Amino acid sequence: MRASMMLAVAALTTSAAHAQTLTYDQALRDAVANAPGAVAGRAGVSAAQADARAAGSLPDPRVSIGIENYPVSGPPAFSLSRDDMTMGRVGFQQDLPNLAKRHAAQAQARAVIATAEASQATKLREVRLGAGQAWIDLAYAERRLAALDTVLLFLRSLPSAARAAVTTGSVRPGQTLTTDQEIAALDDRRDELMAAVARARAMLARWTGVSAPEIAGDMPAIDLAPARLRDALSLHSDMVLAEAGIQRAQADVDAARAEKRPDWGGRGSLSTP
Numbered sequence: 001m002r003a004s005m006m007l008a009v010a011a012l013t014t015s016a017a018h019a020q021t022l023t024y025d026q027a028l029r030d031a032v033a034n035a036p037g038a039v040a041g042r043a044g045v046s047a048a049q050a051d052a053r054a055a056g057s058l059p060d061p062r063v064s065i066g067i068e069n070y071p072v073s074g075p076p077a078f079s080l081s082r083d084d085m086t087m088g089r090v091g092f093q094q095d096l097p098n099l100a101k102r103h104a105a106q107a108q109a110r111a112v113i114a115t116a117e118a119s120q121a122t123k124l125r126e127v128r129l130g131a132g133q134a135w136i137d138l139a140y141a142e143r144r145l146a147a148l149d150t151v152l153l154f155l156r157s158l159p160s161a162a163r164a165a166v167t168t169g170s171v172r173p174g175q176t177l178t179t180d181q182e183i184a185a186l187d188d189r190r191d192e193l194m195a196a197v198a199r200a201r202a203m204l205a206r207w208t209g210v211s212a213p214e215i216a217g218d219m220p221a222i223d224l225a226p227a228r229l230r231d232a233l234s235l236h237s238d239m240v241l242a243e244a245g246i247q248r249a250q251a252d253v254d255a256a257r258a259e260k261r262p263d264w265g266g267r268g269s270l271s272t273p
Helices: 004-017 024-034 034-053 098-156 158-168 174-209 225-230 236-257
Strands: 018-021 062-070 087-096 212-217 265-273
Touching: 018 024, 024 034, 024 098, 024 174, 024 265, 098 174, 098 212, 158 225
Parallel strands: 018 212
Antiparallel strands: 062 087, 087 265
C-alpha cells in the first residue's frame, strides 16, 4: 500500500511540473492525431487508392527481338550476312483479358478501398474510445479524491475535541479510538484513490501523447436516446467494416468466375533479311 502511495506521489509531482490541461474534445483530437495505428491506417487507405488506379487496365504489351536461321557451322558460321536465310525479327504481343475479368478486378479494387477505409474508421473509433474513457476515469478519480480530502479535513479536527470531552468526562475513551480508526481507514482509501488518479493520468498520456495531462472543462454530454442509437447503428464502424468485408468476398467470387472465361490476345512481327 505504501509503495503504491509513493508511486502515486511521484507521478503527481511529475505531473505538476509538466502539466498540460486537456478538455474532453482536445483529448480526442490529440489521440487521433498522435495514435500510431491511425497513421498506419491512413497509409493503408492511400496505398489501396493508388493500387486501384491500375485495376482493370490492359496489361503492358510485350516486345520480342530475335534472329532466325543464324548459322553456327560451316563457312557462313557466326555471320549475319553470308547466309541469305538469316533474318532479324521484331515482334509484339498484347493480351486482352475478358471484359468480365477486368470489371471484377475493378470491383475488387473498390472493395479493398472500402475495407481499408472501414478499418481506418474502426481504429479511429477505438482510439477515441480509449482516450475518452481515460479522460473520464481521470476526471472522476480526481473528484473522488477531492471529496475524500474534504471529509478527512473535517474528521482530523475531531480527535482533539474528543480527547477534550474525555477529560471533562462527557465522552468515553473508547470513542476516540473509533474516530482514529475511521481516519486511518480513510487514509488507506485515499492512497488507493491517489494510485487510481496516477493510473488514469498515465493512460490518458498514453492515448494523447501529452506527458502530464490535467483535466479541464465539463464532462461530455452523451446522448443515449434509444431511437437515435438505433438509427445510427448502420453507420457504426464495425457494421461498415463487416459490410465492406462482404463486398470484398463477393468481388473475389466474381473474379474467380471471370477466370473461367477465355482471354484474347493479339500478336504481330516484322522480319528483315
